[in-house]
Every structure is written in C-alpha cells, then in structure tokens.
Amino acid sequence: MRTYLDCVPCFVRQAIDSARRVSDDPAVHERLLRETLSAASRMAFDSPPPALGRLIHRRLRELTGREDPYGSAKHQANMMALSMLEDLRRRAAGTADPFAAAVRLAIAGNVIDLGVKSHLTDDEVRSVLDSALEDPLDDRAVEDLRQAAATAGDILYLADNAGEIVLDRLLIEALGPEKVTLAVKGAPIINDATREDAEAAGLTALVTVIDNGSDAPGTILELCSRSFRERFESAGLVVSKGQGNYETLSGSTAGNLFFLLKVKCGVIARDLGCDVGEMVVRRHRPVVPVARRADGGDFDRLAEAAHS
C-alpha cells in the first residue's frame, strides 16, 4: 500500500507521541519532530507507511540511546495476554466453531498496537477481546482460510505485536503447529514482537520461530534477510497479522497469503473498503509489479523518488 497524504499528519503525531513516551527531554521531542517533518517532506509516497515509521523509530533509538524503548510495554502486554489466555482458550473451545473463534481472538489481539495508538489501557484490550466472538466477520473468508490451511504443506505465520502474539497461539494451535513457522521481527521496533516475545508466549516450544532480519514495523521484503525471503516465497500459505504487514505486503506478488487484522485507522479502512474497528480476514489478490517499492534506504534515500 502506498503512503496516502492522510498518513502524514499521523506520522507527525506518532513521532511526537513516541518521543514523549520514550524520553522526558523536550529537545529530543523537538528534534525527532523536525527530522520527521523533513523526511516526510521528501519521502516517496509510493513507499508503504512503515518505511518511514521504521526510520522515525530508528532515529528515536539513536537520539535516546535506548535499543528497545518499548521493552517494558511489550513485557507488560505479554503478561496481560498470558493472564487471559486460558480463559479465552476455554471460551473458544466452547463455541460451535473453535477454528473461527481462534481466528477472531487472534485478530482481536491485534488491537495491542502502540504504533497507531501510543497509549492503550488494559480495559480497552479486554473490551475488544470480550466482543471478539460476536463481532461481525467475513465467514466465507474464514472458511477460505480454513481450507487453505488444511491443504497447505507448510504455513508461514507473520506475527505483529507483543501481547497479540500470546493470542496468536490459539490460532497457531488450530492451524496445526507441526506445519507452522512463526516469523517475528529481526530487531526491536515499536511494540512489534521479537524472539523474546515468542519465548514469553511459549511459542518457541511449540513451533519453529524465525526472524525476518529487519527492524521495519511490517514486512518490507527488500529489507528482510535472504533466508526469510526464501521462506516467504516458498511457503504453501502465509498468514499475515496486523496493519503494518498489510501495508507492506498488500502490494506484493505473493500468492497464497491471507491478511488478518483489526482496522485501526481511516486510511486502512478506505484501502480495504471497510470501517474503522472492523475485524478483517482477507485473501490477498497478488498485484503485477509496476513500480519500485520502498528500498529501505536512509532518510535521504527514501526521498530519491520524490520530486522526480
């Protein structure tokens, strides 16, 4: 997905929110804001939003000297989700369609996204999970996913956030852990799940866990490791969680790919043709490549295609 003009005010707000969350120093807040404005003024809007998001958060880590500024937020989200896991497992098992219930809870967990909303209360998360089993969802897409999973030889599951990854466990169990490989981010970026979170969720004992070699808040294939890209290209089925993965893979040529996400902003809602707050299961319709996508270069390289 390209970066829409309406993404830009949101980038700017996110830069301020993140700087304040991570640092008490007004000079850091102002500097990250100014650099974000400058980078956004020159960015190539055919890059997906996480290309700039990656650079903003990378710069924030540099400015503060903190390698994992969302570390404690991620730990806290994992602990909260773990405290709810067994109850949710029982509720899913008690439904007429435990597979669909697992899909719903995994999507509902995607609300734990500190990129879109820098502060999120436990009550907000609980409320979304409480209504997840009843909220509207595209039953045919769920059925389509069920069939695709049943016939796929192997499944690559692209995790999104810490906390959420604990609830992904229910869906991974339903998909068949023996054929699932779970992919996390290669380095800390916002509250995206890394190997540490997969371990906290107990998933390293259940499935093969790999990382994608990148610190983008999404899956920018050009920035991922060669081994991850090979895994991605050869997978019988890819399950992609969250907005960042949707934004970065919706323009891909990949074949057997499903997007599972909670829609958290108006731009994504418009792009998907649905409403903010909706739970979405969507089979990817591969696109024919027409233009160079984000190359993951630095602030200046990102701007190369602008003004051309």
Next chain:
Amino acid sequence: MRTYLDCVPCFVRQAIDSARRVSDDPAVHERLLRETLSAASRMAFDSPPPALGRLIHRRLRELTGREDPYGSAKHQANMMALSMLEDLRRRAAGTADPFAAAVRLAIAGNVIDLGVKSHLTDDEVRSVLDSALEDPLDDRAVEDLRQAAATAGDILYLADNAGEIVLDRLLIEALGPEKVTLAVKGAPIINDATREDAEAAGLTALVTVIDNGSDAPGTILELCSRSFRERFESAGLVVSKGQGNYETLSGSTAGNLFFLLKVKCGVIARDLGCDVGEMVVRRHRPVVPVARRADGGDFDRLAEAAHS
C-alpha cells in the same frame, strides 16, 4: 502564544484539508503538503501558529491562482448568520442581562472557523448558538468587560471570521457603536472577515471599519499597517475575537485587552487552562517582552530562529 509541538500535526492536516477544499488537483495537494512539512521542519516554534498558517494559505492561493478561495464559504456564512440575527437579537433582549447575552452570542459565533475545522455544517453552528445563552461563562470576567467598556473612551474591536462578524454586531451595539472601531483583515485569509464581510453584516453603516493591513489569520502586529498599530496602541480598550487573535496577541505587551473566544482545540485549552468547547472571556495579562516574535517573513525567514 508559541507554537506547541502538538500544533504541528494539526498544521499538516489543515494543509491537506485546505488544499482539497480549494483544488481538485492531487498535484496541488501533494505540493502544499510537502512545502508545509518542509517549512514546519524549519520554523521557529516561538512564533505563534498563525505565522505558519498565513504562509500555508498564501502558498495555496499562489498554487491555485485563487485570490479568495474561501469567498463563497464566507458569503454563505454571512447569509446564514443574517438569517438568524433578528431572532437572536430578540432572545438576547429578553434575558435578564442583554449585555452578557450579546457577549455569549458573539463568542458562540466564533465556532464558524474554517481554519480549525475545514468543514462545518449549519446544524453545528445552530446547535452552538442555541446553547450559548445557557452554557457556562465566567460572569466576573463579563462584568469586568462591561466596566472596561463603560469607562473606555474608544474601543477597538478585532473581528475574527465571516458569519461570526454578523453576530459581533449584537455585542458592538451593546458596547456602544459610537465609540467602536471595527478592524478586519487586510486581505483574504481562510474565512477571516474582510471589509466585504463587514459590509455584508451591515457594520460599515454602524461603526468605523478599518483593516489591519495584513493577511495573517490573527493579529501579528509586526505585519500590520502602521496606522493599525497606532490605533491598537492608543485604544482605550481592545476586544479581541477568536483563537487566531488570541494566539498572536497573548504574548503582547498591550494593556486594556480582552480575549473573547470559543476554545476549539486542546492546545488552546491547555494554554488557557480550560476545556475544549468552552466559551472564554479573559482579560489579557500583558507580558514583558523577552524574545523576538514572528517577523512574518517567508518560509525561509520563518526558519531563521530554528536550530539556533
């Protein structure tokens, strides 16, 4: 008032909204957005927000070749307010304190601000006016204003927006038209009132109308004409309407000055210590000059003080 970091995402959103309102050309939208980002990245944050707002809207006029892009919106707002004027006049006259009622209606009219909110329905305006006579207001400040007006030899009334200026008439009548000079903007800027709107409101027949010689969406004294500045400095009482005038004059050294406004954003609410949506009458507490304020230069000159 300085430009707070939280003003910046709002500038960016306003630039996009205004460009879309004024032009159907996506190239214009993108160009104004990129130039706004670049200017904001370099701006001096000790300038008040209208200093950048002025440049954004000036650039939009240049890019579109339209000298008064909000002309029809201003006309429409005047017509709507005129259609309500006599009814509101009767309601004000029927209250126990017609002066306070006129203050309330003039403040409520300040909701007609297309800078803060680029689209506003007639119903939203009517709803604000309907509740204006009952909504909370600082009675002591109203009393203070009444006394100041009674003792002042002359009153300079700084108008804010078209439409709103029609309702200002009720307050100007209550203040005593014989000693009021009404100041409008020197050139079209967003939906701020110009001489044309004062005429549409019938005010040119009631009071002396001057313009401030500037196209800033507020009163940046350094950008105003010498004759306006002299009038401002010698006035026995200044009544300043709206957010833009508050933002640009709250740091001034002026003495007998009252701000009347409807609070329309969180930044102003925090600066004033009140809530969004509140009606405010506030006597200005003059500040001792400590730093150069906005010099009204171009996008580059505005950035001079940045990074210093």
